Amino acid sequence: MSDGTLTPPVSERDHVTGPEDAPVTLVEYGDYECPYCGMAHPIVKKAQHELGEQLRFVFRHFPLAEAHPHAQLAAQAAEAAGAQGRFWEMHDMIFEHQDALEPEDIIGYAKSLGLDAAQLARDLEAGTYIKRVRDDFRNGVRSGVNGTPTFFVNGIRYDGSWANEQAFIGALRDAARQGVRAAVGSSSR
Amino acid sequence: MSESDFDRPAPNILPAGVPAPDFALNATPDQVLRLSELRGRPVILVFYPADWSPVCGDQVALYNEILPEFREYGAEILGISVDGVWSHAAFARDRKLHFPLLADFEPKGAVARAYGAYREEDGTSERALFVLDSEGIIRWSYCSPIAVNPGADGILSALESISGKSAPARTESFENPAEARP
Numbered sequence: 001m002s003d004g005t006l007t008p009p010v011s012e013r014d015h016v017t018g019p020e021d022a023p024v025t026l027v028e029y030g031d032y033e034c035p036y037c038g039m040a041h042p043i044v045k046k047a048q049h050e051l052g053e054q055l056r057f058v059f060r061h062f063p064l065a066e067a068h069p070h071a072q073l074a075a076q077a078a079e080a081a082g083a084q085g086r087f088w089e090m091h092d093m094i095f096e097h098q099d100a101l102e103p104e105d106i107i108g109y110a111k112s113l114g115l116d117a118a119q120l121a122r123d124l125e126a127g128t129y130i131k132r133v134r135d136d137f138r139n140g141v142r143s144g145v146n147g148t149p150t151f152f153v154n155g156i157r158y159d160g161s162w163a164n165e166q167a168f169i170g171a172l173r174d175a176a177r178q179g180v181r182a183a184v185g186s187s188s189r
Numbered sequence: 190m191s192e193s194d195f196d197r198p199a200p201n202i203l204p205a206g207v208p209a210p211d212f213a214l215n216a217t218p219d220q221v222l223r224l225s226e227l228r229g230r231p232v233i234l235v236f237y238p239a240d241w242s243p244v245c246g247d248q249v250a251l252y253n254e255i256l257p258e259f260r261e262y263g264a265e266i267l268g269i270s271v272d273g274v275w276s277h278a279a280f281a282r283d284r285k286l287h288f289p290l291l292a293d294f295e296p297k298g299a300v301a302r303a304y305g306a307y308r309e310e311d312g313t314s315e316r317a318l319f320v321l322d323s324e325g326i327i328r329w330s331y332c333s334p335i336a337v338n339p340g341a342d343g344i345l346s347a348l349e350s351i352s353g354k355s356a357p358a359r360t361e362s363f364e365n366p367a368e369a370r371p
Contacts, residue, residue: 064250064251064254065254066250066253066254066284066285066286066287067250067284067285137254138258141251141255141258141340141341141342141345142342142345143342144340144342145340146247146248146251146338146339146340146341147247147251147338
């Protein structure tokens with residue numbers, strides 16, 4: 001079975017926020033329509049706020065499209081916004097409006113963010129980013145992602161609780177102290 | 190998960206190298222699927238404790254999404270639990286599953302027992318995975334703690350090993366080869 005190691009490592013293809021030399025890199029595999037990912041979103045935000053320059057955050061797509069019929073399009077929309085340099089704004093917008101992810105809602109978010117909504121609509125129509133999203137999904141499977149959200153802390157799957165905000169942020173702080181490789185949660189399962 | 194999951198001895202599921210016991214189980218109320226009919230291609234057997242329970246739901250949902258990758262190896266995937274055909278039909282419809290769920294219902298758990306994957310104390314099967322090659326030989330098996338979704342990476346590695354080629358996911362994943370993983 002997987003040793004729970006992130007494959008491939010974080011690279012230029014990823015959506016990254018936070019300093020490149022931060023002692024902690026948190027990677028989330030998430031699904032924009034998954035309620036648990038919605039619950040995790042403000043917890044990640046809080047961790048980013050509390051750790052500041054100590055934390056680099058990366059989001060990869062893991063849409064369970066049969067269970068969540070809007071997840072795939074939402075992921076493509078975030079990518080299309082990313083192509084316009086606004087991935088994280090759309091990412092936040094989608095997570096804050098998980099109950100309204102129809103195509104017209106998405107286009108509305110693009111407009112309210114000041115994006116080129118017509119271009120974004122064309123990208124969705126053409127399926128420009130389907131493969132990009134699928135690539136994330138596939139490498140997530142190979143990294144041992146078994147549901148959403150799945151987090152990796154400094155490349156190792158975090159099997160502890162994220163719903164316990166204090167424990168989660170505490171684990172990230174520990175990882176920051178330990179530097180290069182985190183020994184958070186149980187990485188042996 | 191409870192601590193007792195860790196305390197109980199590891200179940201003796203059939204290991205790699207052993208011929209997979211043949212079986213014939215109902216896939217629908219009027220359709221029987223026999224394992225040996227699938228000779229000639231790899232088969233993934235997914236024993237799971239019960240329809241509807243949360244972890245199983247996640248597990249089957251995950252495999253449902255990964256079907257295109259499994260099919261790239263020509264592999265068939267079969268879910269097996271002791272639930273009856275009507276429960277399976279409703280569960281599959283609810284979760285929009287695109288692979289068969291087999292009813293190991295009468296005699297209850299007989300197939301799970303043949304694979305060493307029956308939990309006497311619960312009257313259900315273990316959460317056990319088997320990957321068979323095209324000759325029907327078990328090439329990989331794994332029993333997960335009952336509350337842990339085992340994911341799919343072990344299955345894909347086994348299929349990769351059987352096919353003797355690297356995983357499509359590893360070679361076709363990136364549009365820009367410069368960004369491909371090492």
